[in-house]
Amino acid sequence: MTETNFILENYNSELINNGEFTWKTPSNIALVKYWGKRDPQLPENASISFTLDACFTLTTLEYKSKERNSKLVSESHPSDFSFEVYFEGEKKDSFKPKIKTFFERVEKYVPFLKEFDLVIKSRNSFPHSSGIASSASGMSALALCVMSIEKQLNPEMTEEYFNRKASFLARLGSGSACRSVEGELIVWGNHKEINGSSDLFGVKFPFQVHKNFKNYHDTILLVDEGEKQVSSTVGHKLMYGHPFAKQRFKQANDNISKISEVLQNGDLKEFIAIVESEALSLHAMMMTSNPYFILMKPNTLKIINKIWAFRAETNSNICFTLDAGANVHILFPEAEKEQVNNFITRELIQYCQENHYICDRVGTGAQLMKKL
Ligand code: DP6
DSSP, X not given: OOGGGGOOOSOOGGGOOEEEEEEEEEEEEEEEOOOOEETTTEESSOEEEEEEEEEEEEEEEEEEEHHHHHHHHHHHSTTOOXXXXXXXXXXXXXXXXXXXXXXXXXXXTOGGGGGEEEEEEEEESSOGGGSOOOHHHHHHHHHHHHHHHHHHHOTTOOHHHHHHHHHHHHHHHOGGGGGSSBOSEEEESOOTTSTTOOSSSEEEOOSOOOGGGTTOEEEEEOSOOSOOSSOHHHHHHTTTTOTTHHHHHHHHHHHHHHHHHHHHHTOHHHHHXXXXXXXXXXXXXXXXXXXXXXOOOHHHHHHHHHHHHHHHHHOOOOEXXXXXXXXXXXXXXXXXXXXXXXXXXXXXXXXXGGGOEEEEEBOOBOEEEEEO
C-alpha cells in the first residue's frame, strides 16, 4: 500500500451533520525501539511493541457541519481548521499547536476535516505529569475518532482498511502512535521478515505467539514524574549525523529478526537479552549524541541492579525496558506474577517518586466506546 491508498476521494460530506465518537486507546511499550526518523514521520528502523491495557487515553470528538452551523464564519476562513481542545475537563489552548500540526499533516487524506467545527475532549488513565508519554495513546485516539467520521462518509470500508488508515494517520501525529490501534504485538517499519510490514502504518505481528508471552505484565515504576527532559521530536533529531546511527538502525532491524523467532519459540532468556539490550542501546544513543543527555536517574540504575540481582538469585524471567526517560517498565510472564509482584512491592517501590507505580499488562487494542 502507498500513501495514495489513504486519500479519501468522491465523498459527500452533506451525508452527515453532527455527532460524536469516543475512542479508548491504549499506550504501548516498545520492545525494539523506534529512535530516528525521516520526513514525513517515517522510521529509520522497524520497531515492535506490546500494546498496553491500563494506560489509555479516552477521547471524544464532537463534530458539527460548518455549513449548517456557521456558514458565514466558515466562508470567511475557508482554510482554517475550527477546533477546541479540552483536557481533563479544562480548556487547553496549549495543546492546540500540536493538534493543528496533526490536522495539517493529515488534511490531504481526510479533506472533510475543515468542513466541521470540532471539539476534542480527552483524558488519560495515568497522570499527565507521570512521565508516561501520552502522545501514542492521544494521537491514536484522535486518529480513530477522525476515522469514525470517515466511515460514515464511506460505510463500505473494511475493518482492515479502517485500522490501517487509523494507524497511518496516527503515525503522522506521533510515530509510536501508529502502534496503538490494535493489539497485542505490533510491528511498525518495513522489515523483510515481517510479512505486510510497512513504514506507513503498524501491523499485527503476523506469526503465532508462544503462550509464554500471553498476558505479559508491564509494571511501570514512576521514578521521575516530571516533564520529559528531551522531547521525542528533539530526541529523534539527535540521530541525524549521529556517529553510530547506521549501526543502530541495523542493530534494531537485526533485533526484530531475533525477537520474531523468540516470540514464536517462547525463549524467555533470549527475550530478556534482546529487550534489555534495546533499552540500554536507546539510552546509549542519547548519551553519545550531540548534545548528549543522561535520562536515567540514580534510582533507575538502582532498580536495574535490583532486577539483575533478583534474576540471578531466583532464575526469574523478570526484565526491564525504558522509554526516553527515567521510568522503568518491568516486564514479566503471567506465570510469575505473584513472585514478581512481591519482589516489586518489597524492594522496588521505594525507588519510585511518592511510591507511585502502575500495574499494566498486554492489551488487545483500541475500543469504540460511544456512537451517536
Ligand atoms: C523512545 O513516537 O514519541 O518511546 O514520532 O516524534 O512523536 P514522535 O516520537 P515518539 O517516539 C517514541 C520513542 C520511544 C521508542 C518507541 O516507542 O519505539
